[in-house]
Amino acid sequence: MTRILLVEDHEEIWDFLSRRLQRRGYEVVLAHDGQDGIEKARGTAPDIILLDMNLPVIDGWTAARTMRADSSIPRIPIIALTAHAMSGDREKTLAAGCDDYHAKPVDFSKLLGQIEALVPQSSVPAQ
Numbered sequence: 001m002t003r004i005l006l007v008e009d010h011e012e013i014w015d016f017l018s019r020r021l022q023r024r025g026y027e028v029v030l031a032h033d034g035q036d037g038i039e040k041a042r043g044t045a046p047d048i049i050l051l052d053m054n055l056p057v058i059d060g061w062t063a064a065r066t067m068r069a070d071s072s073i074p075r076i077p078i079i080a081l082t083a084h085a086m087s088g089d090r091e092k093t094l095a096a097g098c099d100d101y102h103a104k105p106v107d108f109s110k111l112l113g114q115i116e117a118l119v120p121q122s123s124v125p126a127q
Helices: 011-023 034-043 060-069 089-095 108-118
Strands: 003-007 027-031 048-052 078-082 100-103
Touching (some): 003 011, 003 034, 011 108, 027 034, 034 048, 048 060, 060 078, 060 089, 078 089, 089 100, 100 108
Parallel strands (some): 003 027, 003 048, 078 100
16 A cells, blocks of 8 residues: 655645545555654655645755655655745755645645656555
């Protein structure tokens, strides 16, 4: 089963995403701030990380850079989830170490496509 680490501090968003992802056959691990996200990336072996950029304690950009620099965390694909949709924001998230970018509000079918593109097909649940 594909394990997704969802690092999101807004209850409405993590509730919506975790329920929909679980219905699609994914296992979802939640973290509610950047520091918790880093710790869960170390301890839960996720297949992919959905990382909000505006987080308490440590923001998403810092969390992504920290995960990439930490040799105890394997190279896990990261999709940035952000309300920042201005020119240059996508490039900023990619420069921080994210593999892809998804502007909020979340387009769930598009997000599923992004997840499937980054996770090996053998671990993606059958639809």
